[in-house]
Every structure is written in structure tokens, then in C-alpha cells.
Amino acid sequence: xxxxxxxxxxxxxxxxxxxxxxxxxxxxxxxxxxxxxxxxxxxxxxxxxxxxxxxxxxxxxxxxxxxxxxxxxxxxxxxxxxxxxxxxxxxxxxxxxxxxxxxxxxxxxxxxxxxxxxxxxxxxxxxxxxxxxxxxxxxxxxxxxxxxxxxxxxxxxxxxxxxxxxxxxxxxxxxxxxxxxxxxxxxxxxxxxxxxxxxxxxxxxxxxxxxxxxxxxxxxxxxxxxxxxxxxxxxxxxxxxxxxxxxxxxxxxxxxxxxxxxxxxxxxxxxxxxxxxxxxxxxxx
Amino acid sequence: xxxxxxxxxxxxxxxxxxxxxxxxxxxxxxxxxxxxxxxxxxxxxxxxxxxxxxxxxxxxxxxxxxxxxxxxxxxxxxxxxxxxxxxxxxxxxxxxxxxxxxxxxxxxxxxxxxxxxxxxxxxxxxxxxxxxxxxxxxxxxxxxxxxxxxxxxxxxxxxxxxxxxxxxxxxxxxxxxxxxxxxxxxxxxxxxxxxxxxxxxxxxxxxxxxxxxxxxxxxxxxxxxxxxxxxxxxxxxxxxxx
Numbered sequence: 265x266x267x268x269x270x271x272x273x274x275x276x277x278x279x280x281x282x283x284x285x286x287x288x289x290x291x292x293x294x295x296x297x298x299x300x301x302x303x304x305x306x307x308x309x310x311x312x313x314x315x316x317x318x319x320x321x322x323x324x325x326x327x328x329x330x331x332x333x334x335x336x337x338x339x340x341x342x343x344x345x346x347x348x349x350x351x352x353x354x355x356x357x358x359x360x361x362x363x364x365x366x367x368x369x370x371x372x373x374x375x376x377x378x379x380x381x382x383x384x385x386x387x388x389x390x391x392x393x394x395x396x397x398x399x400x401x402x403x404x405x406x407x408x409x410x411x412x413x414x415x416x417x418x419x420x421x422x423x424x425x426x427x428x429x430x431x432x433x434x435x436x437x438x439x440x441x442x443x444x445x446x447x448x449x450x451x452x453x454x455x456x457x458x459x460x461x462x463x464x465x466x467x468x469x470x471x472x473x474x475x476x477x478x479x480x481x482x483x484x485x486x487x488x489x490x491x492x493x494x495x496x497x498x499x500x501x502x503x504x505x506x507x508x509x510x511x512x513x514x515x516x517x518x519x520x521x522x523x524x525x526x527x528x529x530x531x532x533x534x535x536x537x538x539x540x541x542x543x544x545x546x547x548x549x
Numbered sequence: 550x551x552x553x554x555x556x557x558x559x560x561x562x563x564x565x566x567x568x569x570x571x572x573x574x575x576x577x578x579x580x581x582x583x584x585x586x587x588x589x590x591x592x593x594x595x596x597x598x599x600x601x602x603x604x605x606x607x608x609x610x611x612x613x614x615x616x617x618x619x620x621x622x623x624x625x626x627x628x629x630x631x632x633x634x635x636x637x638x639x640x641x642x643x644x645x646x647x648x649x650x651x652x653x654x655x656x657x658x659x660x661x662x663x664x665x666x667x668x669x670x671x672x673x674x675x676x677x678x679x680x681x682x683x684x685x686x687x688x689x690x691x692x693x694x695x696x697x698x699x700x701x702x703x704x705x706x707x708x709x710x711x712x713x714x715x716x717x718x719x720x721x722x723x724x725x726x727x728x729x730x731x732x733x734x735x736x737x738x739x740x741x742x743x744x745x746x747x748x749x750x751x752x753x754x755x756x757x758x759x760x761x762x763x764x765x766x767x768x769x770x771x772x773x774x775x776x777x778x779x780x781x782x783x784x785x786x787x788x789x790x791x
């Protein structure tokens with residue numbers, strides 16, 4: 265598979281991105297507070313995606329719970345799955361307790377460092393801390409070595425992580441294929457480390473944001489971007505800072521319904537199987 | 550004494566435990582530690598609070614990666630961790646116990662080592678949470694010689710009591726019990742053994758001045774970031790910020 269490095273494709277909508285992500289892909293995904301491409305998540309459920317591996321950068325929330333509940337996920341590598349104030353992620357919790365899901369438990373900075381290793385084209389990154397945690401025994405890709413610069417100083421290595429796909433939402437894309445993630449620079453790292461990167465956006469800007477001194481530092485260059493697609497309010501029920509906030513009432517409703525398989529099915533019927541942008545109730549800026 | 554809520558008492562204890570720190574960071578859903586930090590900031594305006602999940606004006610431009618890099622360099626003085634289980638050697642378990650699955654370890658395995666000090670906080674004080682030995686070590690309470698470690702536990706605060714961590718002894722010392730709990734009754738609900746003085750004082754309740762701060766200038770930023778918590782404790786309704 266060749267890395268994206270030339271022209272960003274402009275796709276029609278979130279459905280087209282879901283079509284472009286093959287079954288069995290590993291997906292690098294942000295946490296609920298950081299620009300999640302929820303419209304694509306719903307489209308992946310609608311196209312009955314299978315055997316996805318979700319990589320939480322560094323943790324996961326609503327998007328993972330929906331994909332797990334809908335049977336789209338084979339494996340997770342993450343530091344946590346949580347709905348924040350709405351509590352435990354119910355479909356994840358049930359799948360974990362019934363052991364129907366392969367889970368590789370991580371800790372946040374090891375995930376970030378693994379992606380940063382890939383970003384730099386090196387095989388691993390050393391990290392402090394973590395030694396003595398049972399995570400080290402269980403994780404298949406972590407190794408403890410002696411610091412080659414000091415005697416008797418054990419140090420942990422995070423193996424380079426290469427997701428097949430980076431997937432997130434952005435406020436803007438432009439005609440040159442750049443996307444603006446603003447302060448969420450950790451999303452750029454997922455893109456740098458992934459073989460492909462798909463981004464939904466709120467609005468398309470004319471021209472090239474990299475020509476703008478103010479916008480450029482918040483941009484992910486099109487060199488990393490495989491394709492973009494419009495998805496107005498595409499993070500709902502999660503938020504896009506400065507545009508719309510997290511729909512807390514909706515997340516609470518989800519947490520309540522998804523406690524049972526039947527309630528989760530009702531949720532999918534109401535909010536996922538049929539395209540439901542008219543029900544989008546995020547608070548407006 | 551003015552009536553107060555348990556959450557307010559706990560936030561006041563958190564503020565005292567943070568002490569003279571310069572920079573406190575608050576991670577995943579921790580409304581009471583955040584409340585304690587904002588209360589202390591009312592008294593010490595120079596205190597820097599980095600709220601990882603702050604919804605507007607987030608302090609980081611590289612998300613949680615920046616939090617961990619700050620801690621790795623020694624720029625975070627105080628951090629908070631909880632646990633589905635916490636044991637008598639201050640090990641914490643955020644992953645699994647007795648067939649039940651919890652959210653996961655978050656950044657605990659790193660922050661417990663790198664933050665200057667960690668305040669362990671868990672409201673539920675019961676034998677199923679405070680155990681002899683955790684079923685899974687997300688982050689160890691202490692490290693053998695030769696393992697690089699800047700920080701570690703300073704205290705354990707629960708809904709019933711406050712313990713100090715004794716680094717040399719690797720044991721908790723009961724420091725105070727919250728009003729309404731007796732020191733004698735605490736042994737029965739604590740799964741690990743700990744040290745205690747002959748006389749265990751009550752935890753100091755919030756002062757009238759604390760309560761005015763908590764319900765006014767502290768409640769506002771808390772409601773913006775922990776809307777459910779603020780509604781429950783103060784009945785505070787805040788428009789969700791974009």
C-alpha cells in the first residue's frame with residue numbers, strides 16, 4: 265500500500281468514506297473530546313463494517329461503544345473506553361466481560377509515543393514510568409531494555425504503531441486538501457503515522473490554508489490526507505469547539521439505552537440505521 | 550456550622566492536599582478534584598490548573614500528549630488518580646476484577662511515576678474497593694531501587710476518611726475520619742491493614758468562607774466542564790459551551 269502524498273480526493277459524504285475503509289482495517293481514533301468523525305461511525309455501522317481494529321489515541325468513547333455494539337469490531341488497543349460523565353461504555357463493558365472482543369490494554373503516553381515513532385520512521389520510542397504495571401506483562405509489543413547511556417537503568421520501549429487509517433472530523437478543509445484541526449495537533453500525529461487518512465469537515469474553505477500565516481499552524485497538510493468529505497455537524501453528538509458543544513443529554517440517553525442489547529438496537533433504529541441529521545440537537549455556538 | 554454537602558467537604562480536603570503546588574493537572578472525569586483545585590485557586594491565584602478535558606480554551610495544543618510530556622519533564626506538581634481497586638501498598642487497578650471490566654488504565658501508569666505527587670481519590674469506601682491486593686496493577690504504588698521514579702502517592706482520600714502514604718513503611722496511616730464516621734468502624738469497611746494513632750481526629754469541615762467560594766466562583770467553571778456534577782451538587786444549570 266502506498267502512502268498518500270499527492271492529491272487529496274474529495275468524496276461526496278461520510279458514506280463514501282465508510283465505503284473506502286476496508287473491513288479488517290485498523291483505525292486510529294481520537295477520544296470523545298477531540299473531533300470524532302461520528303457521521304462516518306454511523307455510516308460504518310450502516311454498511312455493516314466487519315473486523316475493525318480500533319486504536320484509541322489514547323482512549324475511546326462513544327464511537328467505539330457504538331461500533332462494538334453493532335458488531336463491527338474484532339479488536340481494541342486503548343488506554344480506556346469511557347463515556348465520561350455519562351459513565352461506563354455499556355457495549356464495551358459487556359463485550360469485555362463476555363470475552364467476545366480482543367482487548368489490548370495500553371496507557372496513554374505509550375500510544376502517543378508509538379505513533380510518534382512511526383511519524384519519525386524509527387522502530388520504537390523509550391518511555392519513563394509504567395515499569396511494575398501489569399500492562400507491561402500483557403502488552404505484546406512493549407519491551408524493557410537497559411538504558412544504553414546509563415548502567416542499571418531499565419526503560420520501557422513503545423513499538424512503533426502504524427494504523428491503517430486515521431479517521432477524524434475537522435472544522436475546515438480547503439480546496440488544496442489541507443484540513444484545519446486547530447489546537448488538536450495530536451490528530452495530525454495520528455495522520456502522520458497512518459497509511460491512509462480520512463477526514464470529514466464542517467465547511468470547505470476556498471484556496472489553500474497553508475498560504476495563510478494565521479491558519480497554517482493549525483493545519484494538517486494535504487500530503488497526509490487521503491480523502492475528505494463534507495459532514496456538517498458531523499461530530500454530533502460530540503462537539504466541535506467554537507462551532508457546537510457536546511450534546512450531553514444525548515450521550516446520557518445513549519448510556520441509558522445501551523445498557524441492554526435491546527435498548528442499543530432501539531438506539532440504532534432511532535439514530536443510526538436511518539440517516540438522522542434532522543434529529544441533530546447539539547447546542548449551537 | 551452551615552450545612553454542607555459531602556462533595557464540598559471532599560473538595561476542601563483536596564484543596565488542602567494540593568498545598569503549595571504551582572501546577573496541578575486534572576485528568577479524566579474528576580469533578581471533585583477539579584473543584585478542590587478551583588477552590589484553592591480562589592485563595593492562591595497563581596496556581597496553574599490544567600484541565601485535560603476543558604471544553605473551551607483547552608490548555609493544551611497537543612491534547613493529552615502534551616499533558617504527559619509536561620509530566621515527563623517534571624512540570625506537573627500534583628495529579629489525581631482513582632481506582633476500581635486500591636490496595637494497602639497504594640497499587641491501583643483500573644482494568645478488571647472478579648469478572649467485571651472497568652474503563653482502563655488511562656495515563657495512570659505514567660503519571661503515577663512522573664507527577665510530583667499523586668492524590669488517590671475514590672468516593673466509595675468499601676472492602677470491594679479498598680482491598681488487600683489489587684487483582685491487576687494498572688500502576689504500582691512504589692518502585693524498587695533502580696527504577697526511575699520522580700513521584701508517587703501522597704494521600705488517599707475516600708468518602709469516609711483521609712489516609713497519608715508513608716513511603717518508607719509502604720503503608721497508609723489514617724489521618725482523619727470525616728464527620729459521621731468513627732475510626733473504629735473504618736477497619737470493617739477497609740480491606741487492607743493500615744496504621745492509625747490512638748486518637749483519630751475528625752476531618753475539618755468546610756468553613757463558611759469555603760462554602761461561599763464553592764457555590765459561587767468555583768461552581769461556574771465546574772459547571773462548564775462537568776455539567777452533570779454541577780447540576781447534582783449545586784443545582785447549577787449552565788448552557789453547554791461550544
